[in-house]
Amino acid sequence: FGPSIYKNHQGTLFKLKKFGFVVEYQASFEKLCNKIVGLSHDNLLNCFLSGLSPPIERELKILKPYTLTQAIGMAKLVEEKLQDAKPKFHRPTPHHTTTHTTTHLSNSSRPPIPQNPNQPTSTTHPNFSIKNFFTQQMQERRTLGLYYICDE
Known part of the structure; x- marks a missing residue:
């Protein structure tokens, strides 16, 4: 069974954006590519690059991959690099316990306070x-x- 003539797979491919990991984006991208006939390698490469998240796309523009295979490999490496560079914030859990002890004395148990007229x-x-x-x-x-x- 070939690609469906009633679905616009090329339009879906052009709108495809990376949400999640590059591996997931790659799987969706390749699945759609297999349903499209007649797109050049340059168009596929540009389409793949434009669907990446902006930080990864910027890095790949600097690296200038020539093939789709290179772009996929570089995107995975850049994603790992960016994950390692993210600061790992750990919300500190309170380990200290504060106890307040308050001694309340009733008026009858308090010693009388001597009054000094000066x-x-x-x-x-x-x-x-x-x-x-x-x-x-x-x-x-x-x-x-x-x-x-x-x-x-």
Whole structure:
């Protein structure tokens, strides 16, 4: 059985584009070529080159293959080269676990904070009461002439 007279295989060949690998494109290209009679080798070569992806087509324009066989071989090599040149991005997987421990003290379990009339109380930041207590304690130790860490 010969090529179908009702299908435009030549038009399909001219519209054929490479999606995927060169080997797959080559198989589709050769399958269509076998259904077409009368195309010159130069036309087949140009048709093959124009159907390649732009990066591969550019490389082959530089290499200037003379035959379809050369073009297919070069296209496979260029494809491998471009695959090797692609940066291999690996999305880092989070291996660290962050744990937040928060100690909540109820108002009844907190020690009373002594009030110093010389030091202003902070009403805008109630969470800093521990810091105020520490500074007040340091001032008391200074006035008594004690060290900060021990009671001597």
